[in-house]
Amino acid sequence: MVSRRMVLAGLLAGVAFPAAAEVMDTSPRPVPRGGKAVARPAAGSLDTSDLIAAAKLGAASVAYVLMDASTGEILESREPDLTLPPASVAKAVTSLYALEKLGAGYRFATRVLATGPMQGGIVQGDIVLAGGGDPTLQTDQLGDLVQRLAKAGVKGATGRFLFWDGALPRLEEIAADQPVHVGYNAAVSGLNLNFNRVYFEWKKVDGSWRTTVDARGERFVPGVDMVRVDVAQRDAPLFTYAPGRVEEWTVASSALGKGGSRWIPVRDPGAYVAEVFRTLARAQGIRLDAGERVASVPSGAEIGRVESEPLPEVLRDMLKFSTNLTAECVGLTASGQATLEASGKLQSDWVRATFGVSFDMHDHSGLGGQSRVTAAGMAKVLAQADREKRGLKPILRDVGMKDDKGKVIKDHPVKVLAKSGTLNFVSGLAGHIVPTTGRELVFAIFSGDPARRDAVPIALREEPEGGKAWTTRARRLQGQLINRWAGLYA
Numbered sequence: 001m002v003s004r005r006m007v008l009a010g011l012l013a014g015v016a017f018p019a020a021a022e023v024m025d026t027s028p029r030p031v032p033r034g035g036k037a038v039a040r041p042a043a044g045s046l047d048t049s050d051l052i053a054a055a056k057l058g059a060a061s062v063a064y065v066l067m068d069a070s071t072g073e074i075l076e077s078r079e080p081d082l083t084l085p086p087a088s089v090a091k092a093v094t095s096l097y098a099l100e101k102l103g104a105g106y107r108f109a110t111r112v113l114a115t116g117p118m119q120g121g122i123v124q125g126d127i128v129l130a131g132g133g134d135p136t137l138q139t140d141q142l143g144d145l146v147q148r149l150a151k152a153g154v155k156g157a158t159g160r161f162l163f164w165d166g167a168l169p170r171l172e173e174i175a176a177d178q179p180v181h182v183g184y185n186a187a188v189s190g191l192n193l194n195f196n197r198v199y200f201e202w203k204k205v206d207g208s209w210r211t212t213v214d215a216r217g218e219r220f221v222p223g224v225d226m227v228r229v230d231v232a233q234r235d236a237p238l239f240t241y242a243p244g245r246v247e248e249w250t251v252a253s254s255a256l257g258k259g260g261s262r263w264i265p266v267r268d269p270g271a272y273v274a275e276v277f278r279t280l281a282r283a284q285g286i287r288l289d290a291g292e293r294v295a296s297v298p299s300g301a302e303i304g305r306v307e308s309e310p311l312p313e314v315l316r317d318m319l320k321f322s323t324n325l326t327a328e329c330v331g332l333t334a335s336g337q338a339t340l341e342a343s344g345k346l347q348s349d350w351v352r353a354t355f356g357v358s359f360d361m362h363d364h365s366g367l368g369g370q371s372r373v374t375a376a377g378m379a380k381v382l383a384q385a386d387r388e389k390r391g392l393k394p395i396l397r398d399v400g401m402k403d404d405k406g407k408v409i410k411d412h413p414v415k416v417l418a419k420s421g422t423l424n425f426v427s428g429l430a431g432h433i434v435p436t437t438g439r440e441l442v443f444a445i446f447s448g449d450p451a452r453r454d455a456v457p458i459a460l461r462e463e464p465e466g467g468k469a470w471t472t473r474a475r476r477l478q479g480q481l482i483n484r485w486a487g488l489y490a
Contacts, residue, residue, distance in 0.1 A: 055477040060449035065379040069440040080376035084448040087421025089428040090366030101334035108134030108308040113300035121155035131191030135329035139217035150284035161288035165191040165270030175368040181239035186325040189269035203259040222279040316395040324365035331364025378444035427474035435490040
């Protein structure tokens with residue numbers, strides 16, 4: 001079985017596929033000099049130009065700003081006004097936007113409605129599953145909701161089983177410039193489940209492939225019929241996909257080994273949630289017809305609901321696991337717009353009005369490669385947001401400090417609270433350097449070679465040649481810069 005945390009962690013990597021590492025964020029850890037005390041190198045003893053040259057990032061641009069958190073004074077900078085893709089660092093800005101527009105007490109709600117009275121356990125009308133855009137809904141939560149309905153005596157309906165997924169726009173994917181099979185490029189809907197993925201498992205038995213597809217949780221493992229995966233005798237491509245009432249996938253046999261599993265995306269999340277709900281209901285003795293999508297919510301009495309955690313906790317998980325679906329759902333909910341493009345623009349307008357910074361955002365997750373920010377702008381946003389206590393810093397991930405061997409140093413006097421971001425040949429890190437005593441710093445570091453990224457064919461963007469090594473070097477550079485700054489200025 002798989003817990004919610006395991007599902008979240010599963011966003012970080014595909015399982016058992018040699019070329020299936022998800023483009024998610026594993027934040028770099030700066031390397032302190034000298035155990036638990038931060039050594040202070042003499043000014044100029046570590047020339048950043050030398051560090052950048054040693055990183056061997058090719059034609060990539062490197063931009064950074066280091067700022068005094070309390071005064072806004074820029075202490076060091078390189079190309080501070082250069083525009084580069086933010087990747088998942090964009091989620092920090094989205095968090096600020098959502099907190100202001102929705103409020104810290106906001107919870108997403110998924111409701112069950114009855115359009116008529118209940119007699120003898122039968123609703124005299126329709127049963128409606130109405131989504132509220134919750135990006136965190138999991139199978140176990142849906143199963144618990146169904147159990148509560150069964151305990152309340154619900155047995156079925158004289159009418160139809162309807163589902164409404166119109167609280168948010170229906171998007172088959174976040175970014176058109178990502179491979180179709182990667183789970184981090186999720187579909188978006190007013191009804192979402194398991195981050196809009198199904199669990200695909202395969203095993204070779206007596207020379208034949210045995211495959212299953214389900215929506216598993218820890219306590220409920222409903223099968224899924226609307227997604228089918230067949231094994232094809234080939235080496236490439238890794239996956240093919242054909243949309244339809246049943247979403248048809250094929251996977252290359254050469255990538256499967258003897259057995260394994262992987263989460264794969266669902267492109268019609270509303271229909272997916274409705275099928276799983278019906279399956280769970282049937283197991284509890286509640287008989288429902290196949291779900292029908294409706295364009296608007298029918299009026300009716302609420303007979304059940306499940307809510308998300310409060311918004312700061314939703315955002316905390318989003319920042320930790322870099323869940324793209326969560327970013328888009330909270331951003332679209334905050335803006336009320338019908339497209340990601342329009343929603344990103346509205347968020348950009350808000351950043352300009354609130355912080356005096358010009359960003360060009362085309363989504364809320366940073367997954368698409370079109371968005372642009374500057375290191376100076378990002379540092380200013382973080383510093384001002386902290387001074388105004390807008391609630392971002394407490395939910396940022398402590399990315400830790402590591403020694404030269406890559407081991408986390410416990411009880412280190414310096415914390416780094418930050419958000420990382422990764423795309424092919426794009427890497428960013430922005431956040432706070434917080435010493436036990438001394439001056440708090442804000443930083444933003446962006447490295448990117450958009451032309452090299454754009455040159456990679458879409459089908460190969462899950463793991464392009466040279467991409468992993470490039471990212472490793474970019475992250476090492478981030479750690480070196482942070483270590484330098486902690487030693488010189490904190």
